[in-house]
Amino acid sequence: MSSALRVHWTIAPEIAPRPLINCNRCGFVKAYRCSEKFRVNANGKRIDAWLIYRCVDCDNSWNFGIFERCNRRDIAPALLAALESNDPALVRSHAFDIVALRNQVGRVEEFPDAVVRKQVIGGIKQGATVLDLRLGLEIPVSLRLDRLLANELGISRSRLHALDERRLLTIEPDGAKALRKPVREGATIRIDLASEPDRRTIISAAGG
Template sequence: MPVGSTGASTGIDRKALWAVTELGLPAIVKACTSCRSTRHHPTGKFRVNAGGKLLDVWLLVSCESCGRTSKITVHERTHVRALDHDRLLRFEGNDAAAVRELVVSGAFRLDWAGTWALATDMPFYDLAADPGPLEVVVRFELPVPVRVERLLMAGFRLSRGAVRGLVGSGRVRLPVAVDAKVRADFTFVVAATSPPAAP
């Protein structure tokens, strides 16, 4: 079950979809041997070297600063029978999906800056003016670790203090802590405010 999934409908009629959209793959953090940069981007290519029955597979990356190409080990001295044939063909064919899969797999230290944006299917939602309940489904196109309060700040266009105030008051009800980092789909609820008391 996705992070924060409630497993059941909230019964709220009004729903909104927020999507963490992909702007690009994260940079791989790796010291460059030619300059002081530590940000590298995949070139989209693999290098496969066969020595008898043993294989070496590298992902080729390029330094963001100086452009120097270097290798990151994917498989080292691996017996040819131990590597899935279709996977090997993907490496040999420089399959773009294989590059993406490998980069976001968590095998490397990554810098996610500038890789995502938040898109919503609703116009600006004024929490102060709209007292009705709302269910918001957050979907991730890219498994980028994002702090929940950052998503709320972007989605509602509010300051950090305002977001924390709404969560603290119970108006915004989250399945995880507001300062938690999430990277998978979840749902939260904007609760209805009580109508003003009759004079």
């Protein structure tokens, strides 16, 4: 009878996406990094707010619009205070909003780097022969699933695909094709390691 270790992984991207903008100082399209600072401008009862970006080479600024001509009474006081204090959580939520960035500039540079927090939610490591992973995303990432699994489990991507071919690896949703796609919120991965000589090492890596 197989013994399964159930682990929840929470994946958080490390580097915010960078909009690619025609820098009027450099004279070329350049990547702009998030400065982690907001700019808030009040004109009577109207408020504008931007997240400030800087050219990676010359430090020229670009403003990522958050609010434009918004009535002060329509903005929660706590949100306005967070903008004015450059609240890190609020900065992060906007800096990683790649859809909004693309809507404003079109081209965006993405980074696959991510931190993975691991929590055992069932079973025990000792003697486990099956690994059940549940994936959660703090913020959507561009990291491919096969790269994530290979990095965190200490095995090659080719071996992951071989496990799939032997029907020892199952993924929901999307099945095996999910290996080549970005990690999805709520994805589940089951790996049967009973016949793998290094299963203890893999199981240990999976549980952190």
